[in-house]
Amino acid sequence: xxxxxxxxxxxxxxxxxxHLGRHVLAEFFECDSNVLNSLEKIEKLMVDAAxxxxxxxxxxxxxxxxxxxxxxxxxxxxxxxxIHTWPELGYAAVDLFTCGDKCDPKxxxxxxxxxxxxxxxxxxxxxxxxLDETDMKVLEVPxxxxxxxxxx
Amino acid sequence: xxxxxxxxxxxxxxxxxxHLGRHVLAEFFECDSNVLNSLEKIEKLMVDAAxxxxxxxxxxxxxxxxxxxxxxxxxxxxxxxxIHTWPELGYAAVDLFTCGDKCDPKxxxxxxxxxxxxxxxxxxxxxxxxLDETDMKVLEVPxxxxxxxxxx
Numbered sequence: 001x002x003x004x005x006x007x008x009x010x011x012x013x014x015x016x017x018x019h020l021g022r023h024v025l026a027e028f029f030e031c032d033s034n035v036l037n038s039l040e041k042i043e044k045l046m047v048d049a050a051x052x053x054x055x056x057x058x059x060x061x062x063x064x065x066x067x068x069x070x071x072x073x074x075x076x077x078x079x080x081x082x083i084h085t086w087p088e089l090g091y092a093a094v095d096l097f098t099c100g101d102k103c104d105p106k107x108x109x110x111x112x113x114x115x116x117x118x119x120x121x122x123x124x125x126x127x128x129x130x131l132d133e134t135d136m137k138v139l140e141v142p143x144x145x146x147x148x149x150x151x152x
Numbered sequence: 153x154x155x156x157x158x159x160x161x162x163x164x165x166x167x168x169x170x171h172l173g174r175h176v177l178a179e180f181f182e183c184d185s186n187v188l189n190s191l192e193k194i195e196k197l198m199v200d201a202a203x204x205x206x207x208x209x210x211x212x213x214x215x216x217x218x219x220x221x222x223x224x225x226x227x228x229x230x231x232x233x234x235i236h237t238w239p240e241l242g243y244a245a246v247d248l249f250t251c252g253d254k255c256d257p258k259x260x261x262x263x264x265x266x267x268x269x270x271x272x273x274x275x276x277x278x279x280x281x282x283l284d285e286t287d288m289k290v291l292e293v294p295x296x297x298x299x300x301x302x303x304x
Binding site: 020021023025027029030058059060061062063065071072073075077079080082084086089090091093095097099120122124126128129137138140141142143148150 | 172173175177179181182210211212213214215217223224225227229231232234236238241242243245247249251272274276278280281289290292293294295300302
């Protein structure tokens with residue numbers, strides 16, 4: 001990945017921190033089970049979710065499990081989108097990892113929430129690869145939790 | 153994905169919670185840049201990391217970026233492993249998502265830490281798809297943070 005960093009947060013001492021990636025952990029509850037169990041639909045929706053936020057699709061791989069459930073990943077030039085579905089529970093765990101300022105994973109989250117007919121969902125944004133703004137070196141610290149929202 | 157849940161934690165009221173997936177966010181710092189920039193090595197190591205913890209590899213897709221950096225995903229029967237590398241910073245962001253009791257993502261984390269010659273790393277384990285033990289329905293709550301460790 002190229003070193004395109006994104007403004008992250010203003011620290012307590014007033015300095016800024018930057019990060020390499022935005023990693024969204026999305027939990028979709030009470031979804032349409034027919035959508036969650038369709039390999040064709042999930043693949044199309046995940047690709048569309050990437051395109052919707054302006055990402056460039058590089059590769060994709062999807063797999064349907066027996067008796068049910070889909071796993072799949074879309075590699076984008078800006079990182080990746082991944083999904084695992086449990087149609088029997090109406091639940092999908094989605095990861096939207098983007099780098100740079102070009103894409104907003106929140107757009108993809110809202111797109112998928114509607115596409116899955118999810119009645120409840122949660123959105124958590126983590127910053128990964130925290131950079132020191134003085135020398136742009138990656139700091140040896142874990143990710144930071146940014147935004148967290150629950151949509152009902 | 154099939155509904156194979158894992159014992160999660162004992163809640164304050166003494167009852168247990170279960171979850172569908174273990175999602176490890178691994179941050180590898182001060183790695184060998186030559187390893188991080190080799191498509192062949194990264195692909196092999198990610199597949200080996202999956203096999204090492206007893207996972208079944210279903211599909212894989214990897215991509216080398218210009219001028220440097222690798223992105224890739226291994227879909228396993230138990231979920232997925234994903235990686236993004238920044239060789240110029242000696243940094244890799246890795247996700248190890250497993251379901252069921254068969255695989256321990258901690259094993260894969262330790263394997264990759266050694267394989268990348270990472271001098272510092274952080275391991276955070278999230279529980280995704282929290283279940284109500286009484287009716288095994290997925291609870292409409294975000295993931296929970298389980299273990300977090302920093303290895304120097």
